[in-house]
Amino acid sequence: MDNIIEIKNATYSYTDEGISHIALNNISLNIKKGSFTVILGHNGSGKSTLAKLLNGLNTPTSGDIIVDGMNTRDEEKELEIKRKVGLVFQNPDNQLIASIVEEDVAFGPENLGLEPEKIRECVDEALKSVGMYEFRKSTPHKLSGGQKQRIAIAGIIAMSPDVLVLDEPTAMLDPKGRAEIISTLHYLNKEKNITVVLITHYMEEAENADRVIVMNDGEIINDGKPEDIFQNVKQLKEVGLDVPQTTELLYALKQKGFKVNTKALSIEDTAKEIAKALK
Amino acid sequence: MLKDITIGQYYEGKSLLHKSDPRMKIIWLIALIVLIFLAQNMYALGFAAISVIIAIVISRVPIKMYLKNMKTILPILLFTAVINLFYGEGEVLFSLFGKINITDGGIYRSVFMALRILLFIFISSVLTYTTTPNDLTDAIESLLSPLKFIGLKSAVHTLAMMMTITLRFIPTLIEEAEKIMNAQKARGADLESGGLTKRVKALIPILVPLLISAVRRSYELAAAMECRCYNGGEGKTRMKKMRLSLIDLFLSLACIIIGAGIITLNILL
Structure with missing residues (x-):
């Protein structure tokens, strides 16, 4: 598979009240086309800074970000990069622009200057793909948080991006809303072939990802498949992340001498492992 | 209320x-x-x-x-x-x-x-x-569009965009104001009694957080708009004609x- 995003030695620093902070320290990373990547990290780990670099909203202090062959420093390619890499933020209330759902979703395609008929097509398809088509005439403030966030995602999908970057999209949602978002993302990844980069501090959201990257203090400290990453319980706890409860249980059992495979992640697999160990 | x-x-x-x-x-x-x-x-x-x-x-x-x-x-x-x-x-x-x-x-x-x-x-x-409020905004933008011939094109677009965003955020800010009022009441703020000056003064602890939050929201909204390829209405088309x-x-x-x-x-x- 090709790399859709290449991050080359990216460093990002900013000055706050005369003190310089390094948010990202010499990060190199490739995101493969069609993959589902989860970036995990605690507050202040630099993960949100990274999100804003990916679509050129900010440019790195040093190093380069290459999106599909285009450098995010290239001002001529600015709109093209923003269309290719869609960014969804934490608070859906602050991302919606219009008072009617479909008009909000149309905002992106309208900015791209598409024909009215084509915009209609993009909007309808985007709303269907996040399961919000029947709400197209509603007002966003009457919907739930999860529904609003799905509309925000639809607003990005309507521009037919290649990559969807989400910066803690579930942080303000209830468990039901969170589940809605995660299943929507997996649907978009599998059915619409959209590369997903999900930034979060909820570890269970990384369960079905292709790849998990753990960040701490502006650096990548671990990178691999979810079941491998979660093995490193000690490291994850050190950087302030919680290991999924299932892994923690298996890990504790293993330390007590039970022969369990700690790679099981889902509740069903864990139950099977425990049953096997007890036989 | x-x-x-x-x-x-x-x-x-x-x-x-x-x-x-x-x-x-x-x-x-x-x-x-x-x-x-x-x-x-x-x-x-x-x-x-x-x-x-x-x-x-x-x-x-x-x-x-x-x-x-x-x-x-x-x-x-x-x-x-x-x-x-x-x-x-x-x-x-x-x-x-x-x-x-x-x-x-x-x-x-x-x-x-x-x-x-x-x-x-x-x-x-x-x-x-x-x-609908949105249709009204669009109509005003369209009716004022002749102004672009005297070099006010972006002004007309900005005005319409401002109206759209205002209409969109009124319910959000009302909701927020209510939350802040409840939070201040829970801390013992008295909003309903006293003379006019006392009541006006009681509004300060509500207006200040509301304003700060509105400014913060506007920053986030601006970033979100930029992410959706907004560049001041240049070359923008409309879904509804x-x-x-x-x-x-x-x-x-x-x-x-x-x-x-x-x-x-x-x-x-």
């Missing part, structure tokens, strides 16, 4: 007026307001009143909705009526306190002015009840007839 505020109170429906072009509706509204002003005698105003009633009927919005608006303007209406009562000439009908004369002209004038205000309110409500239809022609004709009627009645009587 804040939730009772409804801005751009749209009433969902499928009447002729709902279907007509919002740009035309704005033009008709302006024309009718001017015409109501032009009506100089009771006959002309009566004719205007009948036209407004017809507009209300074809809007198919329950009359209850229109009467609800009356409540808020009743003080203005009464004030206008009472003030005009004293400014008439003609036969003195009776005197108050032996000094203030109430004339038949005064009563006529009072009724005339009150009716005129009432018609303004009703005809404006017809527009807001039958047009406003089109003139036969309904608009028909209703424009009706407006011309109303205008002709009012002017004729003015001259003849």
